[in-house]
Amino acid sequence: MKIYNKLVRDKIPAIIIADDGNTCKTRILDDDEYLQCLNTKLQEELKEYLESGDVEELADLEEVVRAILDAKKVSYDEFERIRCAKVEKRGAFKEKIFLESVSEPDDR
Numbered sequence: 001m002k003i004y005n006k007l008v009r010d011k012i013p014a015i016i017i018a019d020d021g022n023t024c025k026t027r028i029l030d031d032d033e034y035l036q037c038l039n040t041k042l043q044e045e046l047k048e049y050l051e052s053g054d055v056e057e058l059a060d061l062e063e064v065v066r067a068i069l070d071a072k073k074v075s076y077d078e079f080e081r082i083r084c085a086k087v088e089k090r091g092a093f094k095e096k097i098f099l100e101s102v103s104e105p106d107d108r
Contacts, residue, residue: 006040006041038067
């Protein structure tokens with residue numbers, strides 16, 4: 001027996017069962033546990049992307065972000081409005097600007 005204790009995609013239990021007759025034990029999380037597990041999953045997927053650089057991992061990250069938004073009752077449209085407002089106010093990352101340092105008036 002392998003112990004996982006982690007949030008998985010909805011179809012994973014059926015896939016496990018279909019795989020050579022394996023069985024699995026699952027439970028449904030409450031809202032607080034779910035959000036906590038989504039945050040853990042976000043870190044896991046980010047780590048996988050950083051290690052592999054694979055665009056497929058970005059798709060996994062997006063899926064987790066969408067699940068977090070849903071759990072927080074924020075529509076994807078509202079999230080997009082928030083993102084666009086932030087781009088309007090602070091910009092995006094298109095110009096590839098790398099900030100090396102800032103000198104304050106006292107430093108000069």
